Amino acid sequence: MADKRVAIIAGNGALDDAYKILNIASAAAATDAEVSIFFTFEGLNIIHRQNHQHLQMGSGKEHFVQGFKRAHVPSIGEILEIARESGVQMIACQMTMDVMGLKKEELIDGVEVGGAATFLDFAYDADITLTF
Amino acid sequence: MSAYKVDHKLDCKGLSCPMPIVKTRKAIQEILPGEVLEVEATDKGSLADIKSWAERTGHQYLGSTEEDGVLHHFLRKASEGEEQEEKKYPHVISLDEVKSRYKEAGVQLVDVREPMEYAFGHIPGAISIPMGEMGERFGELDSNREIWVICRSGSRSDHACQLLAEKGFPTVKNVVPGMKDWDGETETN
Numbered sequence: 001m002a003d004k005r006v007a008i009i010a011g012n013g014a015l016d017d018a019y020k021i022l023n024i025a026s027a028a029a030a031t032d033a034e035v036s037i038f039f040t041f042e043g044l045n046i047i048h049r050q051n052h053q054h055l056q057m058g059s060g061k062e063h064f065v066q067g068f069k070r071a072h073v074p075s076i077g078e079i080l081e082i083a084r085e086s087g088v089q090m091i092a093c094q095m096t097m098d099v100m101g102l103k104k105e106e107l108i109d110g111v112e113v114g115g116a117a118t119f120l121d122f123a124y125d126a127d128i129t130l131t132f
Numbered sequence: 133m134s135a136y137k138v139d140h141k142l143d144c145k146g147l148s149c150p151m152p153i154v155k156t157r158k159a160i161q162e163i164l165p166g167e168v169l170e171v172e173a174t175d176k177g178s179l180a181d182i183k184s185w186a187e188r189t190g191h192q193y194l195g196s197t198e199e200d201g202v203l204h205h206f207l208r209k210a211s212e213g214e215e216q217e218e219k220k221y222p223h224v225i226s227l228d229e230v231k232s233r234y235k236e237a238g239v240q241l242v243d244v245r246e247p248m249e250y251a252f253g254h255i256p257g258a259i260s261i262p263m264g265e266m267g268e269r270f271g272e273l274d275s276n277r278e279i280w281v282i283c284r285s286g287s288r289s290d291h292a293c294q295l296l297a298e299k300g301f302p303t304v305k306n307v308v309p310g311m312k313d314w315d316g317e318t319e320t321n
Contacts, residue, residue, distance in 0.1 A: 027150035027181075030157040031188045071148050082154055 004033040007119070007126035013045030014058035015076070019068075021046065021132050022079045029086035036126075037083075038119035039111075040093035043132075044100065047090055047107050052076050084110045091119050137247060138206070139167035145174045145202060152178040153185045156207070160191060165211030168194070168248060173203050182207070192284065195252035206248060221293040225280055225305040230255075231316045234280070240273060242281045244292045245311065249284065253318040254311070263288045266295055275301050282307040 006028040010021045021037060028035045045051040055076060057064055074082075084090070090111045092104070097113065104113050112118070123129055142159045144152040152173045159169055171182060179196055182205045186193035194206035234241050234255060243250050243258040250260045261269050263283070273279055279301055283289040286308040293306045 023150050026154055030150060030154045031185055032157075072146050073148050074151060082151075086154065086157075 004028070004031075004128070005122070005126040006033050006035045007123035007129045008035065008037040009119075009129070009131045010037050010039045010043030010046060011041050012058075012132055013042030013051075013055065014061070015055040016058050016061050016064065017043070017132050018046045018052070018055050018076050019073070019079075022076065022083055024130065025088045026079060026083045026086060029083065029088050034089075034122075035083075035087075036089040036091065036119065036122040038091045038093060038116075038123075040096045044092060044096060044102060044107070046076065047080070047092060047111050048102070049106055049108055052080065052108070080108060084108075089122070137168060138170040139163060140169045142169060142171045144178070145172055147173065148175050149177050149181065151175075153181050156182065156185065156205075157189070160189075160207065160209050163209050165209050167209055168246070169207045169209065171205040171207065173205065174201060176203070178205065179203055192249075194248055206252070208246070208249070221290045221297070221304075221306050223293070223305045224286075224308045227307065227309070227314055227316075230280060230282070230307055238277050240277050240279050241307075242273065242279060242292070243311075244281055244283050244288050249311075251321050253320055255282070255314065256317055256319045258282065263292055266292050270296060270299050270301075273301065278303040278305065280305050280307050282310055284310045284312050286310045 008021060008025055010017070025035050025037055039047050045055060091114045092107055092111050094113050094115050140159060140163050142155060144155055152171065152175055156171050163169060183193050186207055191210050192208040194208055196203055196205045233239060234257065241255055241258040243254050243260050244263040244266060246262050247260065261272065279296060281289040281292045281296070281304065286306060289306050289310060293304050296304045
């Protein structure tokens with residue numbers, strides 16, 4: 001029943017952003033939806049090999065840290081793995097990578113690099129588009 | 133819950149959203165159609181999540197129980213084409229007619245779903261004989277009364293009707309589609 005498409009734009013890279021993006025993406029994939037995430041600007045941190053392990057809560061949201069521990073929330077690494085396993089497509093924005101001087105090798109495995117058109121190609125037929 | 137036949141168990145205790153449904157999806161891919169999966173979870177949100185996940189993916193949500201802060205969700209894996217009504221057995225009866233007549237004395241309503249499906253909600257007074265046991269237990273039915281057979285979608289009850297007709301029961305009717313669209317009274321256990 002892959003009848004729904006969810007297109008997500010990840011333009012922010014704080015820890016809470018990462019959770020919002022990846023939780024919705026993996027839940028959608030578990031519900032048999034096709035999911036594509038376009039990572040741009042700070043969003044690229046989430047799929048950066050090292051940076052994703054050190055994401056910080058957004059400013060003013062530091063008080064969530066304890067709660068996250070208490071609620072046994074999986075790590076970003078774990079949930080990235082789940083998203084990838086369940087077929088979530090991840091696209092890194094070429095333009096932002098150039099601006100930030102990032103190379104594809106610095107990103108986690110399974111990420112495609114593309115421009116806005118690559119994402120739009122998917123998003124044009126999406127049932128839901130979310131921006132974070 | 134020990135009386136219920138559970139084929140597979142999945143432990144999601146201590147996991148938060150979206151892990152219970154992510155794991156449930158994986159587990160259900162690995163089991164056979166018709167098998168029952170029990171998901172144990174402590175995430176309160178899983179109650180609503182599992183239900184809507186099942187609706188969306190076409191699997192059958194049987195129900196949930198809670199014991200000592202642990203939720204037990206029961207799901208039955210759908211088989212392909214299960215949602216399509218089979219109507220090989222010619223004598224059928226609609227849910228509307230069942231609703232207006234099932235309390236009549238001349239009627240025996242037989243529910244051929246699995247014991248757990250029955251336990252989580254059946255039409256009051258319906259007799260439980262799971263399809264798999266019908267071959268040995270049809271003798272419990274009274275051939276002088278009408279027999280109406282119901283399941284979830286009309287497919288298992290179709291087979292049961294054919295079997296009962298073969299065994300010589302004169303008035304057997306298949307209730308279509310079945311419990312999945314029943315909006316009348318139900319009782320549990």
